[in-house]
Amino acid sequence: MSSLKLDSKVPQGDIKTLWEDYKFNAKLVNPSNKRKFTVIVVGSGLAGASSAATLSELGYNVLNFCIQDSPRRAHSIAAQGGINAATNYQGDGDSVWRLFYDTVKGGDYRAREANVYRLAEVSNNIIDQCVAQGVPFARDYGGLYSMRSFGGAQVSRTFYARGQTGQQLLLGAYSAMEKEVAKGGVKQFTRREMVDLVVVDGKARGIIVRNIITGEIERYAADAVLLGTGGYGNVFFLSTNAMTSNGSAAWKAYKRGAAFANPCYVQIHPTCIPVHGELQSKLTLMSESLRNDGRIWVPKSATETRKATDIPEEERDYYLERKYPAFGNLVPRDVASRNAKNMTDEDKGVGETKLAVYLDFKDAIERLGRDVIEARYGNLFEMYESITDENPYETPMRIYPAIHYTMGGVWVDYNLQSTIPGLFVLGEANFSDHGANRLGASALMQGVADGYFVIPYTLGNYLGSEKLDKVSIDHEAFNTVEKEVQARFDKFMNIKGTKTVDHFHKQLGKLMWEYVGMARTEEGLKKALVEIPKVREQFWKDLKIPGDSKDLNIELEKANRVADFFEIGELMARDALNRAESAGGHFRLESQTEEGEAKRNDEQYCNVSAWEYTGDNQEPVLHVEELTFPNVPLTQRSYK
Amino acid sequence: MSDEMTLYLQVWRQKDSKSKGGFQNYKVENVSGDMSFLEMLDMLNENLAREGKDPIQYDHDCREGICGACSCMINGEAHGPGKKTTTCEMHMRHFNDGDAIIIEPWRAKAFPVLKDLAVDRSAYDKIIMAGGFIEVKYGNAPEANSMMVGKEVADFAMDNAACIGCGACAAACPNASAMLFTAAKTTQLSLLPQGKVESKKRVQSMIKKMDELGFGNCTNERLCEAACPKGISIISIARMNREYMGTLLKSDY
Numbered sequence: 001m002s003s004l005k006l007d008s009k010v011p012q013g014d015i016k017t018l019w020e021d022y023k024f025n026a027k028l029v030n031p032s033n034k035r036k037f038t039v040i041v042v043g044s045g046l047a048g049a050s051s052a053a054t055l056s057e058l059g060y061n062v063l064n065f066c067i068q069d070s071p072r073r074a075h076s077i078a079a080q081g082g083i084n085a086a087t088n089y090q091g092d093g094d095s096v097w098r099l100f101y102d103t104v105k106g107g108d109y110r111a112r113e114a115n116v117y118r119l120a121e122v123s124n125n126i127i128d129q130c131v132a133q134g135v136p137f138a139r140d141y142g143g144l145y146s147m148r149s150f151g152g153a154q155v156s157r158t159f160y161a162r163g164q165t166g167q168q169l170l171l172g173a174y175s176a177m178e179k180e181v182a183k184g185g186v187k188q189f190t191r192r193e194m195v196d197l198v199v200v201d202g203k204a205r206g207i208i209v210r211n212i213i214t215g216e217i218e219r220y221a222a223d224a225v226l227l228g229t230g231g232y233g234n235v236f237f238l239s240t241n242a243m244t245s246n247g248s249a250a251w252k253a254y255k256r257g258a259a260f261a262n263p264c265y266v267q268i269h270p271t272c273i274p275v276h277g278e279l280q281s282k283l284t285l286m287s288e289s290l291r292n293d294g295r296i297w298v299p300k301s302a303t304e305t306r307k308a309t310d311i312p313e314e315e316r317d318y319y320l321e322r323k324y325p326a327f328g329n330l331v332p333r334d335v336a337s338r339n340a341k342n343m344t345d346e347d348k349g350v351g352e353t354k355l356a357v358y359l360d361f362k363d364a365i366e367r368l369g370r371d372v373i374e375a376r377y378g379n380l381f382e383m384y385e386s387i388t389d390e391n392p393y394e395t396p397m398r399i400y401p402a403i404h405y406t407m408g409g410v411w412v413d414y415n416l417q418s419t420i421p422g423l424f425v426l427g428e429a430n431f432s433d434h435g436a437n438r439l440g441a442s443a444l445m446q447g448v449a450d451g452y453f454v455i456p457y458t459l460g461n462y463l464g465s466e467k468l469d470k471v472s473i474d475h476e477a478f479n480t481v482e483k484e485v486q487a488r489f490d491k492f493m494n495i496k497g498t499k500t501v502d503h504f505h506k507q508l509g510k511l512m513w514e515y516v517g518m519a520r521t522e523e524g525l526k527k528a529l530v531e532i533p534k535v536r537e538q539f540w541k542d543l544k545i546p547g548d549s550k551d552l553n554i555e556l557e558k559a560n561r562v563a564d565f566f567e568i569g570e571l572m573a574r575d576a577l578n579r580a581e582s583a584g585g586h587f588r589l590e591s592q593t594e595e596g597e598a599k600r601n602d603e604q605y606c607n608v609s610a611w612e613y614t615g616d617n618q619e620p621v622l623h624v625e626e627l628t629f630p631n632v633p634l635t636q637r638s639y640k
Numbered sequence: 641m642s643d644e645m646t647l648y649l650q651v652w653r654q655k656d657s658k659s660k661g662g663f664q665n666y667k668v669e670n671v672s673g674d675m676s677f678l679e680m681l682d683m684l685n686e687n688l689a690r691e692g693k694d695p696i697q698y699d700h701d702c703r704e705g706i707c708g709a710c711s712c713m714i715n716g717e718a719h720g721p722g723k724k725t726t727t728c729e730m731h732m733r734h735f736n737d738g739d740a741i742i743i744e745p746w747r748a749k750a751f752p753v754l755k756d757l758a759v760d761r762s763a764y765d766k767i768i769m770a771g772g773f774i775e776v777k778y779g780n781a782p783e784a785n786s787m788m789v790g791k792e793v794a795d796f797a798m799d800n801a802a803c804i805g806c807g808a809c810a811a812a813c814p815n816a817s818a819m820l821f822t823a824a825k826t827t828q829l830s831l832l833p834q835g836k837v838e839s840k841k842r843v844q845s846m847i848k849k850m851d852e853l854g855f856g857n858c859t860n861e862r863l864c865e866a867a868c869p870k871g872i873s874i875i876s877i878a879r880m881n882r883e884y885m886g887t888l889l890k891s892d893y
Contacts, residue, residue, distance in 0.1 A: 078702045087785075
């Protein structure tokens with residue numbers, strides 16, 4: 001029988017003072033003792049770099065690991081739009097409470113209220129902190145900050161740095177971390193990939209990594225392990241994630257005893273440049289802001305063959321404006337994505353592959369002039385033209401939804417601690433504060449909040465209250481885990497089959513997109529649970545890895561990640577099958593309103609599903625954390 | 641829509657940092673104009689892997705021009721022929737059927753080759769460690785809007801902050817100078833009131849570190865500016881030189 005217990009450890013009391021009370025009651029580690037503790041931080045994105053820098057400033061010894069050649073390249077860098085904060089600089093009625101409320105509602109009531117409130121509460125400190133680091137957020141002519149609006153909110157609370165907000169925040173956190181590297185508080189390990197977690201006496205005490213340059217397997221011990229390793233969107237092969245973004249670190253934690261929560265919640269971004277062919281490697285996002293002025297349409301006839309500009313007005317279907325007169329083209333991401341899929345399912349898709357819809361700026365250009373459109377979106381139009389060779393000033397853009405962000409992840413309590421003591425999970429890697437759907441400009445907010453403002457207190461509380469024996473890398477547990485890791489890499493090399501890693505990854509991606517994508521059914525999910533293991537079996541039988549394992553070997557690196565993607569994909573399908581309701585990014589065709597909108601089932605599923613690993617080829621055990629909403633009453637979202 | 645092309649590649653292959661490298665020839669067929677440069681290399685790698693041969697190593701990650709990982713010298717130009725483009729954003733429609741393409745790693749003493757087209761750019765991290773930050777501790781930073789910055793100044797700081805640290809500036813420069821990279825950071829930080837306080841110490845120690853690491857000096861060739869995928873101007877180098885000279889001549893108090 002399983003011993004795993006989900007205890008959210010949310011303190012009792014008024015939600016508005018919970019975090020203040022927590023901070024006062026948390027155990028402290030005295031400054032001269034902090035240097036006696038070593039903390040491993042895996043990942044150098046917003047969550048990883050901000051926590052590494054902060055913990056080192058406080059006096060802990062930090063070991064930071066990243067997969068890229070420099071910590072500055074983590075994929076947080078690619079976030080475009082902005083970061084939310086409840087400063088109310090615009091005087092438009094924003095407040096911590098409103099940000100909290102919007103985030104809970106936007107997440108379709110599947111997030112933990114106390115965590116979301118804390119996120120909203122620290123959001124203003126984030127802006128102050130980043131500005132102090134030299135992040136050049138946009139300003140207006142008076143010298144004060146300029147802000148913009150984003151989906152799911154009626155106030156302008158989004159700070160931005162052109163279309164590169166993620167880059168600027170990440171470089172702020174990166175430079176803060178490099179400052180600590182120079183001082184000796186952080187030891188930086190680049191081109192390293194975490195390949196396993198080491199648990200000693202039930203506590204996370206170290207990691208095993210593979211040195212990507214030499215292929216050597218290395219061991220590192222610590223008093224606590226932090227994962228800021230991002231999401232698992234690349235299960236789908238094609239996504240807006242970076243090429244090395246993967247779910248392996250979180251997955252290893254799962255296999256060592258951490259519960260994995262809500263794996264089925266995946267965000268599909270509606271405005272990406274469509275797939276052009278079989279050899280495509282990744283998808284490029286076009287900012288959500290384009291929907292402010294662009295009109296989305298498809299031809300009314302499924303047999304249409306004319307060029308977009310030759311199709312007369314009366315033969316076009318502006319389907320979002322038709323179906324959602326109140327929000328029009330600005331419906332939330334999940335609604336916009338599903339509707340695009342419905343149109344292409346009816347054969348009304350456009351372009352060569354028929355898997356796209358038009359995003360048309362003709363009316364906006366006529367109304368405002370080309371100059372205004374160029375000033376607002378010039379860089380995005382250039383990017384679109386560079387990729388597609390089409391000029392969006394003259395012909396409508398073709399767009400299609402793509403996998404973007406994963407709301408699911410490692411289950412954590414209010415301390416951001418997983419079900420393995422000493423293992424903390426931050427940013428996109430945890431199951432997060434976004435519930436079933438993340439609002440735009442909230443990912444950056446959460447990554448930074450976890451790293452700068454939450455973990456310094458909760459980690460101190462852990463280290464200050466636990467009795468931790470010294471553990472070195474010579475401990476038996478490290479020997480055992482390293483042997484298992486080595487055996488796994490040897491196994492890949494020894495298959496000596498005939499097909500490459502990408503061959504199998506693409507097959508998995510197609511299954512996931514078809515059955516565990518935008519619209520899911522009981523039948524399809526059951527099929528996925530049969531088909532995924534079949535492809536996985538083939539992978540382990542017929543994989544071909546050239547070269548040597550003790551060398552820079554990109555095929556071997558990919559094989560290790562894809563082997564985990566097969567298992568993650570299966571758990572996603574299982575979770576999606578279990579959750580027989582629609583919520584946010586999880587849409588079950590069986591559970592929709594008369595108008596075809598996502599219909600929650602709060603009676604049965606107002607909860608977090610957290611899965612416990614019980615062994616290879618064995619069914620995982622489902623645990624449930626019930627969610628309550630005393631502060632934000634449950635309602636059905638409507639955008640009509 | 642371009643037709644499918646056949647291309648003749650000469651690619652730098654080098655086993656590791658200690659081995660001697662050399663060019664190898666590859667023929668790539670069925671290249672569509674809609675493919676990105678890296679997707680073309682992916683296709684070649686997929687074929688090599690299928691044949692059991694070692695694929696070509698090249699750095700890449702985001703594939704949308706922002707992480708700064710990709711770094712190919714294409715026909716002698718850093719990031720290839722496009723203006724303000726990274727290697728990953730380059731599309732094959734810029735090439736013609738039958739073209740020969742020479743692909744090399746960044747060439748600079750401070751960027752040793754690790755394998756094939758991948759180089760070690762940790763020298764850029766070291767320049768940042770020497771002062772490319774603001775000494776602020778986490779916690780109770782002053783209220784963000786308490787310090788005003790004019791829009792033009794904030795915009796110019798942002799122009800410089802846009803640097804992606806790819807190394808094209810040093811790779812394009814005949815002196816392998818890191819001046820544009822360093823100047824972009826000193827300019828961003830010293831223009832903002834938060835970073836101004838430390839600007840003297842910063843510019844001195846970053847320049848010192850840059851020299852120590854084996855980067856050359858600037859002789860106004862302007863190739864860095866032409867290669868920079870983010871369009872950072874050498875005005876920043878002039879600005880950094882002025883700032884640096886100032887620190888030698890002027891006292892703070």
